[in-house]
Amino acid sequence: MKKQDENDDRVFKRDLLASLPNLRAFAVSLTGRHDKADDLVQDTIMKAWANQASFTAGTNMRAWLFTILRNEFYSQMRKRGREVQDSDGLFSERFSVHPEQYGRLDLQDFRKALEKLPDDQREAIVLVGAAGFAYEEAAAICGCAVGTIKSRVSRARSRLQELLGVSGEGDFGPDPGDAAITQRAFGS
Amino acid sequence: MSEENRKKNEMNTAHPQEIKPGSMPPNASISRKLREFYNAVQEEGIPDRFLDLLERLEQAEKNAKSVNVK
Numbered sequence: 326m327k328k329q330d331e332n333d334d335r336v337f338k339r340d341l342l343a344s345l346p347n348l349r350a351f352a353v354s355l356t357g358r359h360d361k362a363d364d365l366v367q368d369t370i371m372k373a374w375a376n377q378a379s380f381t382a383g384t385n386m387r388a389w390l391f392t393i394l395r396n397e398f399y400s401q402m403r404k405r406g407r408e409v410q411d412s413d414g415l416f417s418e419r420f421s422v423h424p425e426q427y428g429r430l431d432l433q434d435f436r437k438a439l440e441k442l443p444d445d446q447r448e449a450i451v452l453v454g455a456a457g458f459a460y461e462e463a464a465a466i467c468g469c470a471v472g473t474i475k476s477r478v479s480r481a482r483s484r485l486q487e488l489l490g491v492s493g494e495g496d497f498g499p500d501p502g503d504a505a506i507t508q509r510a511f512g513s
Numbered sequence: 514m515s516e517e518n519r520k521k522n523e524m525n526t527a528h529p530q531e532i533k534p535g536s537m538p539p540n541a542s543i544s545r546k547l548r549e550f551y552n553a554v555q556e557e558g559i560p561d562r563f564l565d566l567l568e569r570l571e572q573a574e575k576n577a578k579s580v581n582v583k
Contacts, residue, residue, distance in 0.1 A: 334571070334574070338567060338571065341567070342559065342564075342567070345559045345563060346554075346555040346556075346557070346558060346559060347555060349554065349555070349557075349559075349560075350551045350552075350554035350555045353554045354550075354551065354554075363560060363562070366563065367562070367563065367566060370563060370566055370567065370570075371566075371570070374567075374570045432546075432549065432550050432553055435546045435547070435549075435550045436550060439547075439550070450547065451547070451551065454544050454547045454548065455547050455548050455550070455551035455552075456551070482543050482544075485543045485546075485547075486543055489543070489546070491542055491543060
């Protein structure tokens, strides 16, 4: 084994590991369930590993991995047909461990709303709005035009607003801490 | 992290031409909720099963290579 190969392997593994939390969050967003998401991530890791040679070092590994995971997700869905979405018990469990941390944001409601979006809209808003991809990168990952991604993101936003009943700024009051400061500032 | 912040700002201010006056705050809060949701999953870290899997893949590759050399 050549030194260079060894070094490439190390870099590949390091970059793969660094991308995993983000990749996994994308999988949870797509499937709506932790158990299914982790199976999907596992399949993606194996695919990526087997196709190491086809990855061009120095290019965007994250985009490459997301593309593999996305393709895997849709091909599995086609094979199995869409199973009835069960509420993600595992997800509830994990998020109820620290209710104080998540209580204010009600992430359960958000997850449910996200689940109601059509797949193409959901992946678009997640890639651009949370996973940290530019519109162009998201378009490449989804194999569609940049304009298509933009309109999907925009439709996803409107639909989420409807679903969550977010009507305006009033839904997001200031943090209790901020309110206290405001009170102190104007109280005297 | 600064890259992420840049994206966050982009998300809130992207293509203003598509946004009607007054619809900006709800969009911003949707974006924020989405990121909170996503970050909560990211912060769970990497489950051991994936670390184990990578170890096994790496080991299998090493074994295969040493066999090839012989």
